[in-house]
Amino acid sequence: MNPFHYHQGDLYCEDLSLATIARHYDTPCYVYSGAALRERYHSFSNALGDGTQVCYAVKANSNLAVLRLFAEMGAGFDIVSGGELERVLRAGGAAEKIIFSGVGKSADEIRAALSAGIACLNVESAAELWRIADIAADMGLRAPIALRVNPDVDPGTHAYIATGLKESKFGIPMDAARTLYLEAAKHPALELKGIACHIGSQLLNLAPLGEAVTRVRALYADLSAQGLTLEHLDLGGGVGIRYHDENPPSPADYAEVLNQALQGLAVKRAVELGRALVGNAGVLLTRVEYLKDNGSKQFCVVDAAMNDLLRPALYGAWHDILPLRQDAAAGQVMDVVGPICESGDFIAKDRPVRAEAGQLLAIMGAGAYGFAMSSNYNTRPRPPEVLVHGHQHRLIRRRENWDDLMGMELP
Ligand SMILES: *Cc1c(COP(=O)(O)O)cnc(C)c1O
Numbered sequence: 001m002n003p004f005h006y007h008q009g010d011l012y013c014e015d016l017s018l019a020t021i022a023r024h025y026d027t028p029c030y031v032y033s034g035a036a037l038r039e040r041y042h043s044f045s046n047a048l049g050d051g052t053q054v055c056y057a058v059k060a061n062s063n064l065a066v067l068r069l070f071a072e073m074g075a076g077f078d079i080v081s082g083g084e085l086e087r088v089l090r091a092g093g094a095a096e097k098i099i100f101s102g103v104g105k106s107a108d109e110i111r112a113a114l115s116a117g118i119a120c121l122n123v124e125s126a127a128e129l130w131r132i133a134d135i136a137a138d139m140g141l142r143a144p145i146a147l148r149v150n151p152d153v154d155p156g157t158h159a160y161i162a163t164g165l166k167e168s169k170f171g172i173p174m175d176a177a178r179t180l181y182l183e184a185a186k187h188p189a190l191e192l193k194g195i196a197c198h199i200g201s202q203l204l205n206l207a208p209l210g211e212a213v214t215r216v217r218a219l220y221a222d223l224s225a226q227g228l229t230l231e232h233l234d235l236g237g238g239v240g241i242r243y244h245d246e247n248p249p250s251p252a253d254y255a256e257v258l259n260q261a262l263q264g265l266a267v268k269r270a271v272e273l274g275r276a277l278v279g280n281a282g283v284l285l286t287r288v289e290y291l292k293d294n295g296s297k298q299f300c301v302v303d304a305a306m307n308d309l310l311r312p313a314l315y316g317a318w319h320d321i322l323p324l325r326q327d328a329a330a331g332q333v334m335d336v337v338g339p340i341c342e343s344g345d346f347i348a349k350d351r352p353v354r355a356e357a358g359q360l361l362a363i364m365g366a367g368a369y370g371f372a373m374s375s376n377y378n379t380r381p382r383p384p385e386v387l388v389h390g391h392q393h394r395l396i397r398r399r400e401n402w403d404d405l406m407g408m409e410l411p
Pocket residue numbers: 057059060078101102198200201202236237238239272273274275276368
């Protein structure tokens with residue numbers, strides 16, 4: 001399902017023209033389709049079946065309204081900070097479906113997670129394991145944990161989002177994990193729940209994931225043989241999406257790879273999907289400020305910038321750009337750039353865009369790692385976020401004002 005489509009020459013989100021939203025909220029502005037968010041969640045949870053808890057990776061898009069929508073559908077949540085824990089709880093997410101990932105959990109974050117009663121802490125080092133054990137013992141409870149193992153496979157994705165190689169900071173090497181499980185099993189304040197892994201993001205080929213899951217399965221079998229039977233396997237997230245012309249795996253392809261690797265094994269599963277659930281459910285609306293000709297190069301200067309959408313600057317990522325009015329000016333090859341004082345501030349390079357000053361554009365595929373990575377660099381207020389349901393729109397985060405930007409400072 002693509003919620004963004006042209007209707008009589010106007011680009012729509014569901015049953016609402018994006019020009020209407022731009023008029024109402026001004027630009028830049030993030031717009032999400034409620035129907036697309038629901039459809040993606042249901043596609044994955046149906047394909048994966050009853051034995052698999054789909055956890056939404058909060059960091060991809062952590063707006064409370066988005067979290068509430070997932071909570072209402074029964075999603076679990078994968079969090080990476082105390083702030084994300086607070087968000088999920090405020091959005092009505094069930095603590096017993098929260099998994100806490102990340103290499104640097106602070107003592108305060110661990111305490112907050114244990115008091116909330118989350119499902120599992122995915123532990124990334126021996127040092128962290130013993131810190132968790134101490135805190136749990138102090139609190140008079142048992143900490144539910146999994147070790148996040150590093151299966152040492154190359155996910156074939158951008159270096160910044162590959163996490164399952166042995167030189168990556170993430171996870172515990174397989175052999176070390178085996179030893180650590182057996183030590184942890186003796187600690188009275190630790191409750192060993194499962195094994196976790198996550199090899200990277202924007203995976204387009206699932207063979208490395210299948211390989212990683214096979215290695216996780218071997219570890220599970222090994223531990224079982226030594227009398228340590230775990231309850232669940234958390235297979236991470238990372239399923240890729242189409243930004244341009246990629247052929248991402250379908251929910252059915254994904255389920256098939258997991259089922260193949262885990263055939264005949266009766267153990268609960270969890271996955272931690274972010275981008276695949278929200279990426280193509282959102283766009284960033286922007287307006288062309290100026291067209292600029294530097295002799296050898298043409299620029300399309302828009303009112304959205306790297307502070308609003310960092311992915312092009314950070315990863316060299318591609319986002320399609322569509323005009324809100326289909327019969328707009330003829331296409332010309334340009335760099336689409338923002339107003340920020342950095343040469344890295346671009347949305348697209350050498351792109352044929354049909355644009356003229358004042359025209360509205362939609363930057364596609366901006367639902368994941370879009371607003372979530374935004375900042376106030378250059379003292380730019382962050383854009384509003386709007387959720388569409390059918391022909392209705394609802395503001396789910398207002399545009400920031402000067403007080404939001406400067407009110408915390410002490411001149
Ligand atoms: C980022 C992350 C995810 C989600 O990745 P997506 O590519 O958005 O699906 C899942 N698990 C962990 C541990 C992560 O760090």
